[in-house]
Amino acid sequence: MPELPEVQTIINGLNSKIIEKKICRIAEYRKGTVENSLPNMDYGKVKLVERRGKYIIIKTTADCKIVIHLRMTGKLIFEVDSDKQSKYCRAEIFFSDGSRLIFDDVRTFGKIQIMKKNQAVPAIEELGAEPLSDQLNPEFLSKQLKNRKAPIRNLLLNQNIIAGLGNIYVLEILYRCKIDPRKQADRLSLKQIEKIVGQTKIVLKEAIEKNGTTISDYRSVEDQSGQFQNFLRVYQKKKCKCGTEIKRIKMAGRSTYFCPSCQQ
DNA sequence: ATTGCTTCCTGAGCGC
C-alpha cells in the first residue's frame, strides 16, 4: 500500500507519539506477522523511528530494533483507548503507560521483524538510493540504467535502484516528465534522466507535505487519510489535461496509466 | 545478470 511519502508521514507521527515510551510486550495475532520475537524479551524504550525506503525502523534503548514493512495494506495506528479494536489487527506493540501501536493488515503481507541492534536486514542492505538524498543524482541514475533493456517504469519500481517509489508515484513522475513508461531504460537521454531525478524529488516532497496519498487503504497513525490524491494527474485518471484519453495497460502484471500523446 | 511471471491474502466494485 504505502509508498515513501506515506511511510514518512507515519514515521513523523510515530516520532511525535511514542518516543520515550517503554515497550512492555509485542503480541502476534496471526502467525507469521512477527518474526524473531522472544517471550520476556527486553525491548527497552523507543529512542527514534527511522525510514529506509519503505521500511520503518524503531530503534530502542535495548539491544534490538523493530523493523516493519507495511506492504500493500498494513497500517500502524497509535491508540490510547484500551477498548478500541481494529478489524484486521495482526499484532500489537504495548507500551507501559497503557497506550499501544496496532498493526492492522487486511491482506497479511506486512511483517514485523525483531532484530539485534547491529544485525543487518538483507533486503534493506540491498536497497538503492534514498530518493530525497544527494545519493539520487543524474550520474547515479545514468549508471544504474546503463545497458538496462527493461521499460523505465519497471526499473523505477525496483527498490534496489531507487528505494521508496511504488506504482502511483512512478506513474506520476513519468507523466510529469512526459516520458512513456514503456520506454526502454537505456534509450533515455541524459536530459530525460535529469528530469526523472528532478521530478522524483519534487513529487515526493509535495506528497510528504500533503501527508501522503489516499486511494483506499492508507491511513496515518492518527487514522487520517492523506491529501495528495487530489494532486494526482494520471493514476486512475480518465483524461489528460491535453484532452487525450489516458491509456491503461498492464506492465509486469500491474496497471500502468499514461497519456499516449504527451508521453513519448 | 536481467527480466517478467506467479504467488502470498482479503475485500471492494462492477456487470449480469
Place this chain on the structure above:
DNA sequence: TGCGCTCAGGAAGCAA
C-alpha cells in the same frame, strides 16, 4: 440480492 470476475499503492521466489 447474489454470483463471478477483476482489481488493489509490494516484493520474494522462481524460471527462462
